[in-house]
Amino acid sequence: QKEVEQDPGPLSVPEGAIVSLNCTYSNSAFQYFMWYRQYSRKGPELLMYTYSSGNKEDGRFTAQVDKSSKYISLFIRDSQPSDSATYLCAISSGSARQLTFGSGTQLTVLP
């Protein structure tokens, strides 16, 4: 079993829809939770990070962490065609510097 599981999609939604992207993890030592966005033929870029259970909002993006269920989510409101990309969850423990990534969910927002 992988340490981080992510539904690979692909996911296709109409413009303006609310998108929900999810990951589960197995190691309760994980403390830091990040979402990266990766456009085709580009490197991942950080969208958001959080380290506590609950919600964190940044514009149209909301990151949600439920440590008791080992479940993290990213919600995108009023999705735009420019949001079309692969979304990667990434998790780390406090002691390990490297990030453990999910396999990514490919999102397409149709105009």
Added chain:
Amino acid sequence: GAGVSQSPRYKVAKRGQDVALRCDPISGHVSLFWYQQALGQGPEFLTYFQNEAQLDKSGLPSDRFFAERPEGSVSTLKIQRTQQEDSAVYLCASSSGLTRAGANVLTFGAGSRLTVL
């Protein structure tokens, strides 16, 4: 520089050839990471440097993979006797260190896409 720079962006090698991939991190970033990303997968950790010291190389898949960062800035990932299964995008990332909250936020380069024929 303004971002993490990687070269070459694309590399085609014949099986058995040696390749070298270069990473120029953000100026002043002490931490540098190499990741391997296969098609349709998330990045997989290869190795980590803090300044010139290689602190973790547990992700290197075989002894054909070697990384160095001799002066604590530019890093090179070398793959000897390339095999077809080495075909992937190799991502370099750098970090200035932990945030006040203790998170390690990485900034990635665009990657070097290696194709082994």
